[in-house]
Amino acid sequence: MLPESFVATNFDVAQLRTGCATCSLRELCLPVGLNDQEIEVLAEVTAHKRKVQRGGYLYRAGTKFQSLYAVKSGFLKTCILEEDGRQQVTGFHMTGELLGLDAISTELHTCDAIALEDSEVCEIPFAKLERISSIIPSLMHHFHKIMSREIVRDHDVMLLLGGMKAEERLANFLLNMSRRLAIRGYSETNFNLRMTREEIGSYLGLKLETVSRAFSKLQEEAVISVKNKHIQIHDLQRLKEKMGNSSCTT
Amino acid sequence: MLPESFVATNFDVAQLRTGCATCSLRELCLPVGLNDQEIEVLAEVTAHKRKVQRGGYLYRAGTKFQSLYAVKSGFLKTCILEEDGRQQVTGFHMTGELLGLDAISTELHTCDAIALEDSEVCEIPFAKLERISSIIPSLMHHFHKIMSREIVRDHDVMLLLGGMKAEERLANFLLNMSRRLAIRGYSETNFNLRMTREEIGSYLGLKLETVSRAFSKLQEEAVISVKNKHIQIHDLQRLKEKMGNSSCTT
DNA sequence: CGAATGTTTGATGTTAGTCAAAATATGTGG
C-alpha cells in the first residue's frame, strides 16, 4: 500500500506551468486571501521548484539565506546541530508550510532543513517577495501573519517543554500532527509518522526510550494503537484530556 | 498629580515633535537603518506614548490586537496564564524591544504583558506600520528582521528547555541578561534582576527552589555573587563554559 | 512594626535519563 503522503506528492505538469493559481495548497500557503490577479504576480516569484530526496538537505545551517521555501509535497524537519554533535529538532514541516523564516534576521540559515521523505518545495526568493509585498498589501499582511503564527507556535512548544510531563508532551505532539493532517484532508485518527522516536524525543525534549515508553503507556490505556510508525487514535477525547492537565494532580 | 490613565492618553508635545529622531533607542529599536527622512515618517506612527506602573498590564491575553509596543524605559514580562491557574513566562523585555508580535496572526493578544518596573512604551498602531512599510522598503525589511530574530530567540529557548540542566539554563539566562544590558550601556557583570526566582523558574522551566539552588551553587563556586536580586559576575569566562556543555560529561 | 512576599536550605519522592540487551524493522547485495 502506498504511504498516505504519496497522494499529495504527485504534481502534474499543468500545475507547474500555472503556478500558485491552480496549486492545491493555495488555501494553506502564501497566497491565502489574495485575489486572482495578485496570485498571478506572486506566481512569478515562486516559479522555481526544487526536489529533495529523503535524507537530503534543503539547506544547511550557516549557509547564506536567499529564499524561503514552501513545502509542496513531502515532509521535512529543521534541526540545530550543537557543538557536541547532538542535534535538536526545532520543527516538523508539512505541505503548505514555510521554511527559512528564522534566517531573515542574520541572512544565514540558523538550522539544517532535512527531508524525512522525498519532498518538493517552491523556492521563494526573499528579496523578490519583499518587493512584491510593497505592491500587494494583502500579501504583506498575510506574510506578517505567517511569521507571527510561527512565533505563537514556538511559544506553545516552550510551554510544552517548560512544564509538561512526558505523556502530556506526546499527547500534544500526536494531536498536533492529527490536526495538521486533518486540515490537509487526511485522516485525523490514522496516520504514519515520518520521524523516528529519537527525532520525536529531540523535538519534545525527551530521550527516545521515554518516548517509546509513553507510546506503550498510551497503548496499554487503549487511547491509541502503535504499530511501529503507524498510529491509530482510538479515543481522541481522552487523548485531549491528557494534553492540558500538567499540574492538575494537585 | 494627574491619574496615570490621563497621562497615558495624552502625548507629550515636545516628544511628538522630535519623535524617533532624537530617541536614545534609535539604534536599538524599529528605526535601525533608516535615514532621517524615513524616521520622520515613522515618527508620525509612534506618537503615542503610554506609561505602565509596576505590576500593571500593558495588555491582556484575549484582548484585541491593534498595536505593537516598543519599550522606551523599564522592564516587562510576557506570560501565558494556563487554565489551571499557573502562569508561564514566555519572555522578559528591555528597552528597544518590540512587544505584541505574537498577536498579529490572530489579531488577539496571546499573552499578558506585565510591567516588572514602572515602564514607558511607544504605541505603534500596526495597520499604520504596515501602510508605511509599503512606502519605506528598508523599514519593512527591518521589521521582518525583527520578527525573524524573535523566532531565532524562541528557538534558542526551545534548545535550552529541551536539553539543558538547571545550572546550564541559569548560566544561559544570566549571560543573556548580561549581554542585553551591555548593549544598552550598562555593566555586564553587575546588575539587578527585576524578576523573582519564581518568574525566572517559570521562564526556564524550573521550580523556584531549583533556581535558588543553582544560584547558590554558582556562588559557592565563586563564579557569581548573589545578594537577593543583585548579581555580580566574577568570572564571565567560567560562566560561559557552564552554558554550552549539556551532555559533554559523557 | 508587622504582615505579606520572596528566598534559602534540608529531607524525601517522582520522573525521566542512562545503560544494557533483546526484539523488530529496513535496506542491500547476491
Added chain:
DNA sequence: CCACATATTTTGACTAACATCAAACATTCG
C-alpha cells in the same frame, strides 16, 4: 526472494536530576 548487516524500537534495572514538602530566614511595604 533470501540472508545478512544495520538501524530502530521496546523493555528492564538502576541512577541522577529535579520536584515537592516543609521550615526558617530575609526583604519589602504599608
